[in-house]
Amino acid sequence: MRLAGVVAAGAALALGVMWLVFPDRVRVASSVGVPGLPPPPSEVWPEAVHELPLRLPDGNPYQPILFLDRDRMLIKVEAGLLASYDLRTGEVKDLVRLRKEIRASGFAVGSGAIVWWTSRRDRDGQVVDIWTAPITGGKAAVRASARPDGLVKDPRLQVLSSALVSMDSFSGLSVAGGNIYWSSVNAGLWRLPLAGGAPPAPVPGTAGYHLLSYPWMGRPDEWGRPLPPGQATPGDTNRPVFGDLLNIETGETSTAVIPPDTHSWTCGLTRCMGPLPGNSGENGAAQSRDGSAQRRLPSMETQNAAIARDRFSILRVYGTGHRVEAVALVDLKTGEAGLVGRRGVGDGLARGQLFHHTDLYSYRLNDKMIIVDLRAIP
Numbered sequence: 001m002r003l004a005g006v007v008a009a010g011a012a013l014a015l016g017v018m019w020l021v022f023p024d025r026v027r028v029a030s031s032v033g034v035p036g037l038p039p040p041p042s043e044v045w046p047e048a049v050h051e052l053p054l055r056l057p058d059g060n061p062y063q064p065i066l067f068l069d070r071d072r073m074l075i076k077v078e079a080g081l082l083a084s085y086d087l088r089t090g091e092v093k094d095l096v097r098l099r100k101e102i103r104a105s106g107f108a109v110g111s112g113a114i115v116w117w118t119s120r121r122d123r124d125g126q127v128v129d130i131w132t133a134p135i136t137g138g139k140a141a142v143r144a145s146a147r148p149d150g151l152v153k154d155p156r157l158q159v160l161s162s163a164l165v166s167m168d169s170f171s172g173l174s175v176a177g178g179n180i181y182w183s184s185v186n187a188g189l190w191r192l193p194l195a196g197g198a199p200p201a202p203v204p205g206t207a208g209y210h211l212l213s214y215p216w217m218g219r220p221d222e223w224g225r226p227l228p229p230g231q232a233t234p235g236d237t238n239r240p241v242f243g244d245l246l247n248i249e250t251g252e253t254s255t256a257v258i259p260p261d262t263h264s265w266t267c268g269l270t271r272c273m274g275p276l277p278g279n280s281g282e283n284g285a286a287q288s289r290d291g292s293a294q295r296r297l298p299s300m301e302t303q304n305a306a307i308a309r310d311r312f313s314i315l316r317v318y319g320t321g322h323r324v325e326a327v328a329l330v331d332l333k334t335g336e337a338g339l340v341g342r343r344g345v346g347d348g349l350a351r352g353q354l355f356h357h358t359d360l361y362s363y364r365l366n367d368k369m370i371i372v373d374l375r376a377i378p
Contacts (some may be wrong), residue, residue, distance in 0.1 A: 041338030048376035110175025172211025218242030240265035257291035281329040308354035
């Protein structure tokens with residue numbers, strides 16, 4: 001169901017302005033009645049939604065991470081291991097034992113391997129370890145250890161916890177063409193052979209860029225860091241996140257065109273979104289990187305929102321009095337949306353995080369784990 005066609009129904013909430021996504025050419029009057037919230041994802045994208053138990057058969061809670069293949073999902077089990085969860089059969093298979101005392105983050109799969117990183121400190125400061133394990137299961141191995149560059153050069157990072165420092169300094173971990181890639185604060189892109197045999201090496205010409213979706217890199221990144229000395233230009237403080245793109249294989253570049261007098265915009269490979277001028281972030285828009293095909297998002301918080309798979313975002317829905325009433329998964333390509341959180345229901349307004357490489361979104365509802373397979377949405 002298109003959002004423009006959603007009408008008041010059931011237990012709807014009175015919002016000050018019709019928040020539903022609509023193209024500018026469609027006239028939607030301000031609400032004088034009671035507009036409806038979007039339906040649940042199971043009604044909007046039934047082929048993409050899976051309803052699972054909150055706990056595994058052995059009683060352990062788990063966290064969905066990403067898909068290993070068409071039907072199997074990689075999950076992190078609280079007991080300290082990675083496992084696969086078959087959405088067709090419900091079969092759970094242990095894959096990799098993790099060290100429970102170390103937080104594993106940034107998971108990626110490719111070339112028959114699962115890749116992730118952990119952080120630790122030694123007497124000289126922060127160290128990030130890059131781990132791999134066979135996608136079929138087996139023993140985890142550290143492929144490389146590296147120190148995040150630029151930590152002492154940015155005083156804002158010194159007040160963060162070690163976990164956040166690592167997350168801030170290493171980003172975009174991915175596997176492509178037999179190599180592991182990630183980006184760091186100032187050095188840009190790093191490459192490490194998946195099979196080993198060579199240490200991590202910086203990729204020339206990528207300083208100041210951050211991995212978005214290989215082979216594309218972008219700047220500035222989600223943390224709003226200034227560019228390295230000599231690369232900054234006037235107006236950088238208001239540039240959209242990933243407003244500038246670079247294809248490291250072809251050299252192709254792209255610069256986003258966003259509305260004037262705006263800030264806190266975020267871009268993907270083909271789309272951007274953010275608040276419109278003159279508001280505090282509750283009324284925004286989505287558009288193509290070239291500034292065309294703008295789609296209004298009234299009464300939805302778009303400030304600093306991430307875009308997953310270049311088309312999906314999780315947005316807070318505002319009611320009257322600057323009150324958050326719901327959370328919606330929005331398809332910026334089609335204008336469809338599904339309700340994934342609502343005040344007073346289930347986990348309420350808990351909002352999971354989407355990243356550019358995310359292929360699923362999960363949330364809890366009525367003692368169930370709801371999985372939305374973003375790959376299955378046409």
